[in-house]
Amino acid sequence: MPDAFKPLLDAVTYDDRGLVVTIVQDHATNEVLMQAYMNEATLKQTLRTGRMTYWSRSRQEVWVKGATSGRAQHVREVRIDCDGDALLFKVRQEGGAACHTGYESCFHRMLGDGRFIVIGERVFDPDEVYKRLN
Amino acid sequence: MPDAFKPLLDAVTYDDRGLVVTIVQDHATNEVLMQAYMNEATLKQTLRTGRMTYWSRSRQEVWVKGATSGRAQHVREVRIDCDGDALLFKVRQEGGAACHTGYESCFHRMLGDGRFIVIGERVFDPDEVYKRLN
Numbered sequence: 254m255p256d257a258f259k260p261l262l263d264a265v266t267y268d269d270r271g272l273v274v275t276i277v278q279d280h281a282t283n284e285v286l287m288q289a290y291m292n293e294a295t296l297k298q299t300l301r302t303g304r305m306t307y308w309s310r311s312r313q314e315v316w317v318k319g320a321t322s323g324r325a326q327h328v329r330e331v332r333i334d335c336d337g338d339a340l341l342f343k344v345r346q347e348g349g350a351a352c353h354t355g356y357e358s359c360f361h362r363m364l365g366d367g368r369f370i371v372i373g374e375r376v377f378d379p380d381e382v383y384k385r386l387n
Numbered sequence: 388m389p390d391a392f393k394p395l396l397d398a399v400t401y402d403d404r405g406l407v408v409t410i411v412q413d414h415a416t417n418e419v420l421m422q423a424y425m426n427e428a429t430l431k432q433t434l435r436t437g438r439m440t441y442w443s444r445s446r447q448e449v450w451v452k453g454a455t456s457g458r459a460q461h462v463r464e465v466r467i468d469c470d471g472d473a474l475l476f477k478v479r480q481e482g483g484a485a486c487h488t489g490y491e492s493c494f495h496r497m498l499g500d501g502r503f504i505v506i507g508e509r510v511f512d513p514d515e516v517y518k519r520l521n
Contacts, residue, residue, distance in 0.1 A: 257501045264496070264503075274422055276410055283417035288408055288473040332506070334493040335486055339422040341494040352469055360466040360475045362398070367391045369398075372466070 258300045266337040267293065272308060273340055277351065280329040280343035286351035287359040289316075291340065303328045305344060322382060324348040350376035392434045400471040401427065406442060407474055411485065414463040414477035420485035421493040423450075425474065437462045439478055456516060458482040484510035 265273050272290040279286055289307040291299065295315055298306045305326035309316040319325030330343040352359040355375035362369040388396065399407050406424040413420055423441040425433065429449055432440045439460035443450040453459030464477040486493040489509035496503040
């Protein structure tokens, strides 16, 4: 790995599963788009390629964001928290939506008075997008 | 619990430690201030009191943010992600700093070219604040 990444790689504290919490924010709007996990290998791949790459806990595999959907995330900035167990990436989101449901953000449900209020419009119809792939 | 909170409480998926990832954003600037965890009891306490209350993994105890430092966080909005395993709170941060190091955000270290760039100024001197309490 290039020395440029060393301070970050040295500062990360992985949990007992070898994972670090990763928060993803739109670089232009500061909207929080999603939260996922990286392990050491996918963090290095993300830094090397500039493309957000996670560890999928449900599938137990490397998850290059956008490989299936085309909606890749390109790294603009990376920060780390004070105790090193969480990363904050600012990204450019391709296709205007990070969530597999078609919304810009995975956090599109806001609690109102006894019900959820949906934030934003659907950018794509997930049935259409994922049907084409099956 | 008031029925107003039911949709959120029903939608949360706790991990095998009984915890849910909690992301905290400043309601005015959208700056991500910190990331911590809640369990069911501290989530309910947060919703009931309007004051951010976490489960401290290191101390294994309820952590009412600001109880020691005076820097409380007041809930303005709460969102949940698509699979229910992460919460996003927008808060009003008392005292201008969420981090115990004195910075506004726990994510105050940004990776530059081979070194960390510190984001923002120290709002308080942690030695002074926490010395008074010991």
